[in-house]
Amino acid sequence: MSEPSESVEPARRERDRDEVFVEFTRSVCPVCKVVVDAQVNIRDDRVYLRKRCREHGEFEALVYGDAQAYMNSARFNKPGTIPLTFQTEVAEGCPSDCGLCPEHKQHACLGIIEVNTACNLDCPVCFADSGHQPDGYSITLEQCARMLDTFVEAEGEPEVVMFSGGEPTIHKHILDFVDLAQQRPVKAVNLNTNGIRLATDRRFVQALGERNRPGKRVNIYLQFDGFEEATHHALRGKDLRERKRRALDNCAEAGLTVTLVAAVERGLNEHEIGDIIRFGVRHPAVRSVSLQPVTHSGRHVEFDPLNRMTNSDVIGRIAEQCPEWLRGDDFVPVPCCFPTCRSITYLLVDHKEDSTDVVPIPRLVDVDDYLDYVSNRVLPDQELRRALERLWSASAFPGTETTAESLETTAAEAECRACGIDLPEAARGLADKAFMIVVQDFQDPYTLNVRQLMKCCVEEITPDGRMIPFCAYNSVGYRERVRAEQSGVPVAGVVPNAAELREVVVDSPYGSKNAAPDAETSREGDGS
Incomplete structure (x- = not known):
């Protein structure tokens, strides 16, 4: 008999992927805007979105x-709060039914009204593609009133509306x-501006200041990308540094x-982030800084989506x-929107003759514990939780009464919890110094x-009475459709089957069939 052959271990056939x-x-396809399937993967400790368009x-x-x-x-993913009314029906599913449709998971913390498409700049970077296009438009007083009424219908007492454009300060109304x-x-009103008129028209700035009073605040949302001439030319097409400074001084x-x-x-201005924060902390008019990675829609510089x-x-x-x-853990995700979209911190600032003392609020109060909606649903101090929810919200900005009250509540708790910590004098009169x-x-x-x-809580309000999530408005084709409807000029590159505008189901310009269930009480307990 022959000897049995030695067993041979089969070759290993499986191979691990290089991602999770x-x-x-x-x-959506970034070229044609057709809705496509996508997947989120982790590779090399970074998160990527991958998708495929047939064409x-x-x-x-x-x-x-x-x-x-x-x-x-x-x-930090807070349960959403439904708006008091919806404006559209569910027909094809997200993102083709905006809005807001009944499947949207959050109300509007911030409503945006774009008053025009014209601008006194032609920035190389502009998600709205503003300028002197043949398909431009400006809204009327009647349209603005209707848009505001849409917002009030949906929110009851909205915290803040933003007027944007184009460049809103050049609109005659x-x-x-x-x-x-x-x-x-x-x-409160936020005015989103490049600051050119604020730098050159002091009577206009004074008129805005006269409208800034208790309970009805006006805040300037000023484009401010850095201090180097190269930064301004790359992002705005011209050197605006001196005009930005004059605008700030006029506002003060x-x-x-x-x-x-x-x-x-x-590669353009990421190295200027710290200088922007330091400048803002020390300028008397500036109460906050918003740092936004460039949105690569509309006009934008050449970029690598993988980097x-x-x-x-x-x-x-x-x-x-x-x-x-500051440290990285001073920033806490905002729960009212999807928590990876926005992070916030607040500083207690104490200006002295030869120095500026700064203490981040998250070092005084366990903010992340109070905003943990998965593992800590029941907390002993619900008043503090509500205050922190109002602060860590897309509707928050310094100067409003809501933010001031929330800061005072937080400061009182911080003083109790911070035994042994020498709080700066800024902790008293906090609303003016945060x-x-x-x-x-x-x-x-x-x-x-x-x-x-x-779960987007920042909504574009359209002239026909819809509220469309900001990122859908800029990514899915809604902006192009609204521009075509308002100007009467067809917009190139709009694919009819990508994101059809759904029929708006309203009884009148100021009423909706789709009132949310329990609309009268849906705001109760919501801190955003």
Whole structure:
């Protein structure tokens, strides 16, 4: 008999992927805007969105630069609050039924009214593609009133409305629009501007200041990308540094609060983030800074979607460039929207003759514990939780009474909890001395994730009485359709089957069939 042959171990056939699959979702093709399937994956400690269009092939984009922070943010996902009314029906599903349709998961913390498409700049970076297009338009007083009424119907007493554009300050009725908002139960107006008119027209700035009074605040949301001439030419097409400074000084003289808003692009101005924060903290008009990775829709500079700036990258630059003031863990995700979209911190600032003392509020109060909706649903101090929910919200900005009350509540708790900590004098009279830093990454056609979009709480209000999530408006084709409807000029590149505008189901310009169930009580207990 022959000897039995030695057994041979079969070759290993399986091979591990180089990434971890996180979720299946939907997105859009960045070329044709057709809705496509997508997946979120983790690779090399970074989070990517991948999708494939039948016609235009595969796309992949970086959506978060820190995979652990992305996964940890899930505990900040606050239960949504439905609006008092919806404006559209569910027909094709998200993102084709905006809005808001009954499947949207959150009400509107911030409503945006774009008053025009014209602008006195032609920035190389402009998600709204503003300028001197043949398909431009400006809204009328009647349209603005209807848009505000849509917002009030949906929210009852909205915290803040933002007038934007184009460049809203060049609209002949912009002061009238502010008056219309203040005639309604809207607590605050944000004016989103490049600052050119604020630098050159002091009477206009004074008129805005005269509209800034208790219970009806006006805040300037000022485009402010950095201090280097190269930054201004790359992002705005011209050197605006001196005009930005004059605009800020004029606002300070008129008693207007200002938010500095920086569009941050990798390789262009990411190294200026710390200088922007330091400048803002020390300027008398500035009460907050908003740092926003560039939204790659409309007009934008050439970029690599696999190596773009994300929220975690911006927070990392802040910690690197302001180590004496801030750490990465000082920033807490905002729960009212999807928590990877926005992070916030507040600073207690005490100006002295030869120095500025800064203490971040998250070092005095366990903010993340109070905003943990997964593991800590029952907490002993519900008043503090509500205060923190109002502060960590897309509707919060310094100067409003709501924010002031929430800061005072938080300060009182901080003083109780901070035994042994020498609080700066800024802890008293906190509402006048607190400084807010926001890091906000808006989605674009490369990064759009329907899972995040469904909880968006920043809404574009359209002239025909809809409220469309901001990232859908810029990514799915809604902006182009509204522009075509308002101007009467067809917009190239709009694909009819990509995101059909659903029929608006309203009884009148000021009433909706789709009132939310229990609309009268749906705001109760909501802190956003």
